[in-house]
Amino acid sequence: MWKWLHPYAKGEATYRLLGLWQPWLTGLALAFVSVGLVWGLFYAPPDYQQGDSYRIIFIHVPSAMFSMGAYTGMAIAALIALVWQIRTAEWAIAAIAPVGATLTFVALFTGAVWGKPMWGTWWEWDARLTSQLILLFLYIGVLALYYAFNDARTGAKAAAILALVGVINVPIIHFSVYWWNSLHQGATITKFEKPSMPPEMLIPLLISIAGFLFLTAALITQRLRNEILKQELHRPWAMAKLGVEANDGV
Amino acid sequence: MAFDSWQEVIWMGGYGFYVWLAFGISILAIAILVVHGLLTRKKLAQLAVKKQQQQQRIARRKQQERHRSMVTNDSTS
Numbered sequence: 001m002w003k004w005l006h007p008y009a010k011g012e013a014t015y016r017l018l019g020l021w022q023p024w025l026t027g028l029a030l031a032f033v034s035v036g037l038v039w040g041l042f043y044a045p046p047d048y049q050q051g052d053s054y055r056i057i058f059i060h061v062p063s064a065m066f067s068m069g070a071y072t073g074m075a076i077a078a079l080i081a082l083v084w085q086i087r088t089a090e091w092a093i094a095a096i097a098p099v100g101a102t103l104t105f106v107a108l109f110t111g112a113v114w115g116k117p118m119w120g121t122w123w124e125w126d127a128r129l130t131s132q133l134i135l136l137f138l139y140i141g142v143l144a145l146y147y148a149f150n151d152a153r154t155g156a157k158a159a160a161i162l163a164l165v166g167v168i169n170v171p172i173i174h175f176s177v178y179w180w181n182s183l184h185q186g187a188t189i190t191k192f193e194k195p196s197m198p199p200e201m202l203i204p205l206l207i208s209i210a211g212f213l214f215l216t217a218a219l220i221t222q223r224l225r226n227e228i229l230k231q232e233l234h235r236p237w238a239m240a241k242l243g244v245e246a247n248d249g250v
Numbered sequence: 251m252a253f254d255s256w257q258e259v260i261w262m263g264g265y266g267f268y269v270w271l272a273f274g275i276s277i278l279a280i281a282i283l284v285v286h287g288l289l290t291r292k293k294l295a296q297l298a299v300k301k302q303q304q305q306q307r308i309a310r311r312k313q314q315e316r317h318r319s320m321v322t323n324d325s326t327s
Contacts, residue, residue, distance in 0.1 A: 053265035
């Protein structure tokens with residue numbers, strides 16, 4: 001397996017592999033997200049308690065899920081970067097952080113806009129909300145550290161350490177609604193229990209979740225490819241990919 | 251369809267402002283991310299063109315120098 005994995009430590013092989021995935025991921029993301037959101041917005045029945053305001057769930061839950069999923073992925077990349085010193089893994093940190101930060105912002109924003117009519121407040125310093133806000137700060141911190149040093153590798157190492165330490169926040173977010181008294185409701189979908197949602201709402205939600213998975217992957221792919229090109233711009237293959245013939249002076 | 255008319259879709263049972271604000275800002279945020287990625291790629295392409303021109307300039311100068319030294323070598327021999 002190591003022999004097979006080894007080429008992907010090099011920028012060019014990873015760039016090419018990601019290039020094969022990108023159109024599929026983008027297409028699947030567009031298809032699933034639009035079907036999920038249109039179904040959720042227009043065709044799913046209103047909630048018996050929350051009326052039509054609950055439709056925010058079709059963005060809120062998927063974005064929150066993958067804000068944590070992306071962080072976990074970033075922490076794994078950080079571990080690989082620190083232990084095996086693989087540069088592609090370092091670049092993955094820089095590619096995942098902005099995507100994760102955007103998803104976290106979307107989860108927080110949709111949560112606030114949902115909270116106003118349902119709880120009567122945009123914001124509450126409660127365990128779930130606060131830990132999710134910390135996630136946003138962690139993403140911003142990782143990005144700031146990554147770009148804070150003149151030497152890119154030092155920056156990547158510092159960012160990797162923060163990303164790895166911060167992963168403790170992910171289970172805290174997940175279990176916050178059980179560990180503390182929270183305004184936030186518990187999980188709608190769990191692996192072990194019957195979902196607390198009728199299928200007319202659950203199916204579009206699951207479609208939207210799948211769509212956000214593809215969307216997250218597509219966005220990370222786009223940014224990782226950019227990061228690889230940026231770091232390998234001095235190499236002829238990267239120049240060729242950007243549409244110019246590299247001239248080494250020979 | 252859970253609604254009878256477009257007005258009802260916009261009204262969202264009185265929650266229209268919140269639902270559409272949530273959807274609008276979310277889509278906007280993700281769109282900004284996508285556009286930023288596309289712009290980064292465009293900037294990289296411009297940088298690559300600049301780099302190529304620089305390399306060509308260096309190559310040309312090297313060639314001129316080689317040529318000149320060849321000429322001077324000829325005249326001295």
